[in-house]
Amino acid sequence: MTASDLLNRLFMAVLTLLGVAVIVFCLLRIVPGDPIAMMISPSATPADIAALRAHYGLDLGLPQQFGIWFMDVLKGNFGTSISQRRDVMELIGERLPATLELAFAALVFGVLAGGVIATLGTLARRTALDPALDFINGLFLAVPDFVWALALVLLLGVFWPVFPLSGRIDPTLSTYFHTDFYLIESLVTLKFAAFGDLIAHMIMPMLALGLPLAAIVVRTLKEALAEAMVQDYVLLARLKGMSPLRLVLQEALRNAVGPTLTLTGVQFTFMIGGTVIVERIFSYPGLGNMAIDAVINRDLPLIQGIVLTFGAIFILVNILVDLIAGWLNPRGAAHG
Amino acid sequence: MTQPLVAIEGLSAISTRDGGAPVLRDVSLTLEKGEVRGLVGESGAGKSTIAKALLGILPSTVKVTGGFIRFEGRDLLAMPRRELSDIMGRDITLIPQDPQTALNPARRIEAQLTDGLRLKLGMGKGQAHERALQLLDEVQIRNPKRVLAAYPHELSGGMRQRILIASAFALNPKLVVADEPTTALDVTVQKEILRLIRRMQEAHGTAVIFVTHDLGVVAKICDRVTLLYAGKVIEDGATADMLTQPKHIYTSALIAAGPRYDRPNAGLEPVPEAVFRQLRAEIGIAERRV
Incomplete structure (x- = not known):
């Protein structure tokens, strides 16, 4: 990707986010449910309700409401959460790191596990292990993240309780953190007790999110590797005495990784969507969990802020994937 | 030294995928050091199978049923894997067909x-x-x-x-297997590449097995030619002799079928069906399988 391509993509990203903002704003005002109804006491009079509506600007016309909100967003002000009465940016800033850490851990797990299994499967071509692997992987492909989450809760949380069932960190640990990136911070500051506890809390939601990704990576990568392994350049390298593992990793992998990378990008955005339900199941204090609360409370500014955040992540991930793909494939880079 | 570099003796192989159909029928040929040998035949004649056998890369669908391939006196087919991989890529190397994918x-x-x-x-x-x-x-x-x-x-x-x-x-290397290395190239580039292979071969004293379906290419580069049909050696001899005084009717028919640059309007003569009938009768194939 050239610099002008990148600028182009960034410009498109801004347009896309604008579109997302308009759609979310309109949709939230079309669907039934009134944020005011969620916060008033049963004894409130119609006058109280009207005053409250005016206070939040909900009595204005739709274009006017959008204009006010959007001008504020441009200034970096996402408004105040109706249910929590706090700045939306601040709330997202607290929760987003937890979700990013979880999603990134699941991504790393999924890609690594998938990559290792695909490589092993490629090395085991024409043995009995290969079809067995495909069969098991087929089963894994059929299980979605939330089913994994529930199964893991039962297996590793209840029947054989090795991992904590919920939360992000043991509250009795009383570790103080300067940032909201607990995992990274505990590692950097060498607080290993806290780090271990964070990992223990993260493993189950990470597996729930990462296992489906791993299964997809295995399938896509193994197929592409099988295609690459019969190319003449692999045969030549084999004749020159290259070991089977190096044949897969050095000769085939780089040429086979393209489709997997693109698909992983797409799957990663799905996975961030998946954090909403998985975080809920494990009471993990991330953005997704907060999104559900925001929807339940009809907290319009908070929902809008969260959706825009998710939108920005999706777009960023896609640009990143294209950048990596160009870097991995010299041909693609040469042709823009 | 009297021992040839490569001696293929009575090599037979079948295709396991094709219901045990023979792909090589009792093939024997010897290759001296520094010799350029053409392996010629239409597709399915077995020329690529021989090349792959020499490189130890026969596909799993081909099964050798008899014979030897001796390289400097050692049987490649019976050699342990480790020894084989010592020879391959060092003493025996490959020039592949398609430079796009190689x-x-x-x-x-x-x-x-x-x-x-x-x-x-x-x-x-x-x-x-x-x-x-x-x-x-x-x-x-x-x-x-x-x-x-x-x-x-x-x-x-x-x-x-x-x-x-x-x-x-x-x-x-002592032997280079060239698997139709000019088929994927322009005619003008072809000529240069042929000349280059010949020059490299002479400079390094390397023997070359040149797999091709093109008698014109053979005439330019090969010292000797082995002509195959349906996995059987039909004729074997010095290139000049074979092209000027072919012994087998299939050889003469093939020469006649090639383009004549001196008479571009003469038109191409397809190999007559009678020749194939005779070939099949000689080899003992009931019907033509293409």
Whole structure:
């Protein structure tokens, strides 16, 4: 990707986010449910309700409401959460790191596990292990993240309780953190007790999110590797005495990784969507969990802020994937 | 030394996929040191099977049912894997058919050209680099430094084939198997590549097995020719003799079927069906299987 391509993509990203903002704003005002109804006491009079509506600007016309909100967003002000009465940016800033850490851990797990299994499967071509692997992987492909989450809760949380069932960190640990990136911070500051506890809390939601990704990576990568392994350049390298593992990793992998990378990008955005339900199941204090609360409370500014955040992540991930793909494939880079 | 470099004796093989159909029928041929031998035949004649057997890369669908391939007196077919992989890529190397697919698109030329030098000869990076520059010079590539740093897609087909030739001769092998190395190239480039293979072969004293379906190519480069049909050797002899005084009716029919540059309007003579009938009768095939 050239610099002008990148600028182009960034410009498109801004347009896309604008579109997302308009759609979310309109949709939230079309669907039934009134944020005011969620916060008033049963004894409130119609006058109280009207005053409250005016206070939040909900009595204005739709274009006017959008204009006010959007001008504020441009200034970096996402408004105040109706249910929590706090700045939306601040709330997202607290929760987003937890979700990013979880999603990134699941991504790393999924890609690594998938990559290792695909490589092993490629090395085991024409043995009995290969079809067995495909069969098991087929089963894994059929299980979605939330089913994994529930199964893991039962297996590793209840029947054989090795991992904590919920939360992000043991509250009795009383570790103080300067940032909201607990995992990274505990590692950097060498607080290993806290780090271990964070990992223990993260493993189950990470597996729930990462296992489906791993299964997809295995399938896509193994197929592409099988295609690459019969190319003449692999045969030549084999004749020159290259070991089977190096044949897969050095000769085939780089040429086979393209489709997997693109698909992983797409799957990663799905996975961030998946954090909403998985975080809920494990009471993990991330953005997704907060999104559900925001929807339940009809907290319009908070929902809008969260959706825009998710939108920005999706777009960023896609640009990143294209950048990596160009870097991995010299041909693609040469042709823009 | 009296021992030939390669002696194939009574080699027979069947295809397990095709209901046990024979792919090689009692093939015998010998190859002397430094000799260029053409293996000629239409598709399915068995020429590629012989080439693959020599390289130890027969597909799992082909099963050898009898015979030997002796390389310097040692039977390649009975050799332990480790010994075989010592010979392959060092004493026996391959010039592949299609330069488009024979170079890894994701690796620079230098890495690919020096693989053999580093893995088989244990050369260091600097030494391998120097040798690679020499090799590129030998195959008449100008600007070898730039080419070493390039990726395959930045080079032309002829250039890539030159690199593959350099790579095949890099370790001074005793035998190079050239698998239709000019089929994928322009006619003008073809000629240069043939000349280059011949020159490299003479300079390194290497024997070459040249697999092709093109008698015109054979006439340009081969000392001797083995003509195959349906896995059987039909005729074997010095190139000049075979092209001027063919012994078998199939050989003469093939020569007649080739284009004549001196009489471009003469039209191509297809090999008459009667010739195939006779071939099948000789070999003992009930019907023509194509």
